[in-house]
């Protein structure tokens with residue numbers, strides 16, 4: 096037994112920068128340097144907590160021994176609650192709802208049930224890297240479309256139109272977006288529906304951050320704009336309700352029943368094959384969605400002031416510009432440098448202990464460089480981190496050829 100075990104080719108292109116960057120950070124932390132982590136989107140690491148009633152409902156379910164498997168689509172009270180939530184979002188013509196182990200599993204199952212090897216899915220760039228990882232696993236052909244930084248990171252509709260071919264099966268919209276924090280406007284969403292209808296595409300609408308919006312910003316569910324187009328809306332408890340460790344998410348399938356019926360059956364085959372999502376945690380869904388929502392007001396107030404500080408301080412740094420995020424807890428500032436953001440970020444971590452994620456981990460237009468900041472930490476940590484980024488960037492630009500702001 097001395098031969099190397101070769102991993103499957105399908106894993107070759109899988110990267111997950113958000114976690115990969117930790118390897119560099121861990122090495123630096125070992126030297127005793129003070130670390131400032133602005134890289135992981137987990138509200139629980141900072142001064143955010145879930146509403147107690149959803150934790151209590153889960154605990155009670157465990158004590159009541161709802162610790163076996165649940166029905167494959169999820170328990171009825173949770174499904175009813177998600178249906179009510181979908182109605183509040185004005186999603187009509189709902190054909191199916193299922194609870195999954197995080198929105199991540201819903202995304203995986205829905206892509207797996209739809210896309211064959213060699214086909215492609217229009218994928219927002221920059222965007223959440225899970226989508227490219229799953230497509231890599233499915234041996235799909237990459238088909239990134241760009242978000243337009245000059246237009247507050249809205250999807251570039253011309254780019255989307257130019258990239259559709261006869262093997263394109265779906266279009267993904269992350270709204271609000273990770274990593275840019277942008278919130279899609281109604282006109283763009285309507286155009287996306289038109290494009291999907293013209294080319295027979297399924298729309299995957301990732302709305303996991305739909306309640307984290309600043310200054311009274313309104314979120315529009317794309318599925319609320321058309322009841323015939325096949326759309327799967329992804330949601331969950333991880334971000335809006337601050338329990339990412341519960342691993343509870345869901346998918347809501349809406350649109351024309353006749354068009355969708357075989358696809359829904361394929362999704363349900365996969366749901367049955369993996370038995371069920373986490374069971375006791377599903378009892379947290381009704382109290383979360385239907386109970387007191389005051390934690391959101393508190394969270395959005397904190398996030399608004401942290402967002403404002405982020406945008407102001409980063410835009411004050413020569414060599415960095417930052418579009419104002421409207422939701423979620425991410426900003427995606429642009430680095431006006433010639434060197435790659437991978438090098439910039441690796442050196443930043445080593446010199447300052449400030450951990451951010453390079454833009455390359457989310458995809459970006461060629462010849463542009465960015466990094467992603469998570470602005471969940473309290474102001475004093477953010478201020479310290481941005482001061483360190485400012486001093487480091489000045490030095491970095493002096494040492495490397497700068498393009499200029």
Ligand SMILES: Cc1ncc(COP(=O)(O)O)c(C=O)c1O
Pocket residue numbers: 136196197198199200223269272273301303330331332333339342343344
């Ligand atoms: C856009 C987006 N979709 C999905 C997820 C995963 O959500 P979950 O924790 O429900 O699996 C994340 C997590 O960061 C995300 O940013």
